[in-house]
Amino acid sequence: MRTVEATNQIKLGHSHSPRSIVLDSKRAFELWAEVYDDLPNPIVHRSERAIIQGLQDIRGFRVADLACGTGRLLAQLSHLAPATCVGFDLSNAMLQKARLKEELTGRLIRADLHELPVLSGSLDLVTFSLGLSYFRNLFQVAQEIQRILKPGGRVLCTDLHPTTSELGWTRNFTLLNNHYEVTHHPHTAQDVLQAFSMYFQLGRTLDLFFGDAERDIFECAGKSALFEELRSRAALILFEWTKPAATFWAASNKPSDSLC
Ligand SMILES: C[S@@+](CC[C@H](N)C(=O)[O-])C[C@H]1O[C@@H](n2cnc3c(N)ncnc32)[C@H](O)[C@@H]1O
Numbered sequence: 001m002r003t004v005e006a007t008n009q010i011k012l013g014h015s016h017s018p019r020s021i022v023l024d025s026k027r028a029f030e031l032w033a034e035v036y037d038d039l040p041n042p043i044v045h046r047s048e049r050a051i052i053q054g055l056q057d058i059r060g061f062r063v064a065d066l067a068c069g070t071g072r073l074l075a076q077l078s079h080l081a082p083a084t085c086v087g088f089d090l091s092n093a094m095l096q097k098a099r100l101k102e103e104l105t106g107r108l109i110r111a112d113l114h115e116l117p118v119l120s121g122s123l124d125l126v127t128f129s130l131g132l133s134y135f136r137n138l139f140q141v142a143q144e145i146q147r148i149l150k151p152g153g154r155v156l157c158t159d160l161h162p163t164t165s166e167l168g169w170t171r172n173f174t175l176l177n178n179h180y181e182v183t184h185h186p187h188t189a190q191d192v193l194q195a196f197s198m199y200f201q202l203g204r205t206l207d208l209f210f211g212d213a214e215r216d217i218f219e220c221a222g223k224s225a226l227f228e229e230l231r232s233r234a235a236l237i238l239f240e241w242t243k244p245a246a247t248f249w250a251a252s253n254k255p256s257d258s259l260c
Pocket of ligand 1 (some may be wrong): 025029066067068069070071072073089090094112
């Protein structure tokens with residue numbers, strides 16, 4: 001029998017509790033896929049809600065959802081009438097779960113985000129939910145995203161709020177009574193902004209708080225008190241960038257030996 005906590009991913013206190021099994025992210029996602037969609041997760045819910053709210057009309061757009069996992073966000077995007085809408089992820093297990101979603105037939109590709117099988121300058125929109133902190137080198141990620149976007153293309157990206165690391169929040173899940181913590185690379189907001197400013201114009205950053213839409217998820221898990229405790233803290237962060245129409249170097253990042 002398996003037990004799953006509805007609040008997967010939320011854990012207050014210090015990381016790596018003695019009872020946790022720490023897994024590298026590749027191994028972790030092969031296991032986590034088994035339960036990722038089983039119960040509503042307030043963090044995933046908040047992330048999806050922010051990205052969907054942040055979209056303008058995407059009818060006719062060419063869209064990619066990076067690190068799409070089990071395809072929950074991708075399924076919602078596919079209902080908004082984009083011209084194409086494809087999810088990319090490295091985990092076979094996550095993609096297997098995504099393939100169970102009928103609307104995702106033919107929309108899923110296994111690929112490493114560092115090297116996407118996508119033509120340069122071909123996409124209008126990239127979404128990237130809760131994936132950033134599994135990448136050590138944000139510059140590589142930003143570069144690959146800018147490569148596949150058209151000039152003027154947008155990126156909507158979320159992650160756990162950088163300040164949650166200081167609070168001891170971990171990426172964790174429970175499967176078959178085992179508690180797992182996933183290794184990740186904590187980045188400050190400044191790290192993220194610096195890497196992406198090499199290639200993008202910043203639209204906005206937005207602190208995301210749990211709201212009434214997530215309250216039920218906490219309540220169903222018997223964690224109403226936790227909801228009240230957390231609702232005043234920024235739990236996630238959203239970044240929005242645009243690929244500029246012409247190549248540019250942000251002044252602060254301009255390498256001193258180039259373009260002189
Ligand atoms: C926490 S899950 C997020 C899934 C989904 N975007 C969501 O919001 O629920 C992170 C995902 O990143 C994927 N991932 C990690 N490293 C990757 C890489 N190098 N290339 C592609 N996907 C990767 C994992 O397989 C996993 O599905």
